[in-house]
Amino acid sequence: MKINTMDKRKILIVGSGIAGPALAIKLIEQGAQVKIIEARSEAEMNEGLFFGISPNGLNILSGLIDISRLYDEYVPGTLRFYNAKGQRIAELDAAYQKEAYGVSSIQVKRSAISNLLHEKLISLGVQIEYNCKLMSIEYSGAKIDVETSKGKLTDYDLLIGADGIHSRCRRLVFPDAPKPVYTKMLSTGAIVKIPGWEEKSDAIEMTFGREAFFGYSTTNTGKVWWFNNYDWEKEPNGTELNLQQQNIKKDLLELHQKDQPKISQIIAASSNLFAYPIYDMPALEKWHTATVCLIGDAAHAISPHTGQGASLALEDSAVLAKCLATYPDPELAFSRFQQLRSGRVAKVIAQARKIGRAKSKPNPVANFFRDIMLKYFINMEKKKMHWVYSYDASKEVV
Ligand SMILES: Cc1cc2nc3c(=O)[nH]c(=O)nc-3n(C[C@H](O)[C@H](O)[C@H](O)COP(=O)(O)OP(=O)(O)OC[C@H]3O[C@@H](n4cnc5c(N)ncnc54)[C@H](O)[C@@H]3O)c2cc1C
Known part of the structure; x- marks a missing residue:
């Protein structure tokens, strides 16, 4: 693969959750000048609970940070299911994933991942601008200026909206886009x-x-x-x-x-x-313009039912970085990025919706069959999730 240098390209990333800092690390390694702004304060970044991160996400994360530190506090990803009487009806052991994908799913605190990504950014000389909320976007010639809650930032070549499900960036760039x-x-x-x-x-x-x-x-x-x-x-x-x-x-x-x-x-x-x-986030027709691109939840939020939100955000960051390194024209890079990602993301989202329905209010007949059948279905889950877990962004032909 031919990698172009991104020397002197000035990129502003809005949002320092998971997708934003993961992308920033890759872009800095590729030679870009990156600034990240984040609406929350540093202390508020500890908000949130825990979520699942599966092999597809962990394998990308391990290229960015020392993931052994995630195991300071975690839960293994084995799933055990019980009916209302407390009888165990099925188990999906995550240990097989280590052999298949090099690492097994785990649950970690959201802040554990974002803190480690932030630490890495600081070691690369990037300070995150906290309490700094994107308000509006202006274009002056080929450059982008933005108004933030802390004042104006000027002269950017590209703007990346990694500002989550309620993305202001999305609202500003695509005012007619469907809302969550x-x-x-x-x-x-x-x-x-x-x-x-x-x-x-x-x-x-x-x-x-x-x-x-x-x-x-x-x-x-x-x-x-x-x-x-x-x-x-x-x-x-x-x-x-x-x-x-x-x-x-x-x-x-x-x-x-x-x-x-x-x-x-x-x-x-x-x-x-x-x-x-x-x-539920309806699919967006476009994730980008010539100079602005959405990633992570801003482009395609997913319900928390499959534990794929963070992993998909990490996949996005790896693929977008690769596209930007390959295509000197950012619009082409953004367009290839959406082309590569939208099918996969839509398929994972469809799977999450099904799981969400299975967790909703029970009905006695369905419960009876579920109690008997779940252990058989669960074994099929390993096959069903293989295409999700085995994803390798480095093999993506951009
Ligand atoms: C506080 C918080 C807690 C969460 N807790 C959980 C949880 O417990 N379980 C779970 O499954 N998922 C949780 N999520 C969602 C999960 O983090 C995402 O689904 C996933 O990690 C995708 O990451 P992302 O980087 O695309 O978006 P996010 O992780 O949502 O990150 C987006 C970031 O953009 C910032 N932002 C938003 N608007 C602006 C603006 N105008 N200007 C600048 N910055 C802005 C936000 O403060 C946020 O830090 C949480 C998200 C947040 C923001």
């Missing part, structure tokens, strides 16, 4: 230390409860990480969710009162619930 649709569901959860808790850290334990789905796991440091899908009719704003924390907790305790007592024990011990509204 609220699914009337929250993903709630918490991280909790429970005195006397002695479970081993070896799987994510998931229960199809009588009224709702519940998942939890024990980290290698002995904490309990849990999550739950919770119906919430009206699209909430952040303040509302904070105010409603105690009501959500009360409701969750009621929903799970007839399930295994362990579930209520975990919810009752939690004081700081995090609630995250789940959106």
